[in-house]
Amino acid sequence: EAIIIDGKEFSSNLRNKIAEDVKTFKKERNVVPGLAVVLVGEDPASRIYVRKKEEMTTAVGMNSLSYRLDANASQQELLDLIETLNHDPAVHGILVQLPLPKHIDTPTILEAIDPDKDVDGFHVVNAGRLAIGTPSLVPCTPAGCMMLLEHSLGSLKGKNALVIGRSTIVGRPMAQLLLAADCTVTVAHRHTKNLEELCRQADIVVAAVGIPHFVKASWLKPGAVVIDVGINRVPAEDEAAKAAGKTRIVGDVDFVEAAKVASAITPVPGGVGPMTIACLLNNTVQAARNLTSAS
Numbered sequence: 001e002a003i004i005i006d007g008k009e010f011s012s013n014l015r016n017k018i019a020e021d022v023k024t025f026k027k028e029r030n031v032v033p034g035l036a037v038v039l040v041g042e043d044p045a046s047r048i049y050v051r052k053k054e055e056m057t058t059a060v061g062m063n064s065l066s067y068r069l070d071a072n073a074s075q076q077e078l079l080d081l082i083e084t085l086n087h088d089p090a091v092h093g094i095l096v097q098l099p100l101p102k103h104i105d106t107p108t109i110l111e112a113i114d115p116d117k118d119v120d121g122f123h124v125v126n127a128g129r130l131a132i133g134t135p136s137l138v139p140c141t142p143a144g145c146m147m148l149l150e151h152s153l154g155s156l157k158g159k160n161a162l163v164i165g166r167s168t169i170v171g172r173p174m175a176q177l178l179l180a181a182d183c184t185v186t187v188a189h190r191h192t193k194n195l196e197e198l199c200r201q202a203d204i205v206v207a208a209v210g211i212p213h214f215v216k217a218s219w220l221k222p223g224a225v226v227i228d229v230g231i232n233r234v235p236a237e238d239e240a241a242k243a244a245g246k247t248r249i250v251g252d253v254d255f256v257e258a259a260k261v262a263s264a265i266t267p268v269p270g271g272v273g274p275m276t277i278a279c280l281l282n283n284t285v286q287a288a289r290n291l292t293s294a295s
């Protein structure tokens with residue numbers, strides 16, 4: 001039976017450590033790290049995410065600066081705001097909550113953020129730094145996955161790692177990080193053939209697909225370490241709750257069965273999810289360090 005990797009506890013310890021880092025940083029440089037969070041429009045899920053990020057930012061002693069633009073704000077208005085934040089010395093991290101309304105071109109917005117303040121790590125400059133092996137600000141979800149993997153395995157050197165999914169926010173940067181940690185990396189996606197066979201050879205499986213219970217226990221090599229990034233909303237299990245329209249969150253891995261084969265596995269919820277915001281805060285402190293030491 002696998003060890004259940006407790007992302008909630010890990011993230012809570014990490015946030016405590018970040019709070020200490022922020023204290024030290026304040027003492028040494030007389031500066032409070034500041035994270036600017038920009039939300040365009042009223043998407044209910046985005047509003048919840050943004051509020052959570054803001055709460056956790058202040059909880060570790062950093063400044064949280066909130067910017068809300070109307071759903072029909074123009075692309076130029078958003079670019080102007082980013083330009084202001086790029087030049088604001090109180091802002092060390094800039095996060096533009098995605099998805100943006102359809103009339104705004106997301107790549108144009110992401111490329112407008114100063115790469116040294118790009119705490120989401122989505123700017124091409126940061127993607128490029130990661131790809132050539134000189135990572136600076138790394139996308140938060142894969143950064144969190146790496147922490148959990150290193151916590152479980154110690155060195156990842158020489159391990160066969162399979163990443164399922166190739167999105168720019170999870171799969172691709174995840175593959176780059178595993179490569180940087182000296183794994184032999186395979187990236188699978190919707191056109192991949194023989195996925196089950198590839199999975200059977202993997203010491204590490206990272207699932208970032210977005211399909212509930214996609215990865216089956218029978219695909220796993222006994223003793224594999226499984227990181228489940230998926231967040232999928234499905235009808236509640238309980239019949240009465242289901243009838244009432246209640247839902248629950250499950251991952252991309254058939255957790256109950258997979259836990260009988262794997263040596264360690266992340267649950268959903270309570271695995272990778274809580275790591276993402278902690279890594280965002282970590283990136284903000286990192287950005288503040290870089291920006292203030294350069295000046």
Ligand code: NAD
Nearest residue numbers: 141165166167170189190208209210229230231272273276
């Ligand atoms: P995405 O939709 O951008 O990418 C999904 C990837 O899965 C694609 O590269 C696609 O090629 C691949 N794929 C689809 N069907 C496949 C199949 N049959 N076989 C193999 N590969 C297949 O999704 P994403 O943004 O990378 O997110 C993936 C999942 O992770 C989602 O459930 C999302 O909600 C979740 N997520 C969680 C966090 C977190 O904080 N824990 C952060 C981001 C995303």
